Amino acid sequence: MKIAEIRELSTKELIERIDAEVAAYDQKVINHSISPSENPAQIKQQRRMIARMRTELRQRELNNK
Numbered sequence: 847m848k849i850a851e852i853r854e855l856s857t858k859e860l861i862e863r864i865d866a867e868v869a870a871y872d873q874k875v876i877n878h879s880i881s882p883s884e885n886p887a888q889i890k891q892q893r894r895m896i897a898r899m900r901t902e903l904r905q906r907e908l909n910n911k
Contacts, residue, residue, distance in 0.1 A: 847895060852902050864899045871896060
């Protein structure tokens with residue numbers, strides 16, 4: 847998902863997407879700790895995507911005040 851796609855989402859959709867991504871990220875981390883994944887860089891990419899989405903959400907909150 848690109849930054850432009852994140853900005854096109856509504857706030858409600860963005861919150862739902864963040865929740866889903868965080869749950870998937872947590873599961874990946876748990877699975878990686880049990881048996882190493884083939885591509886551990888995916889964990890890093892997913893963490894950064896969550897940060898991008900949270901940043902956009904925070905920006906929206908600050909603009910609405």
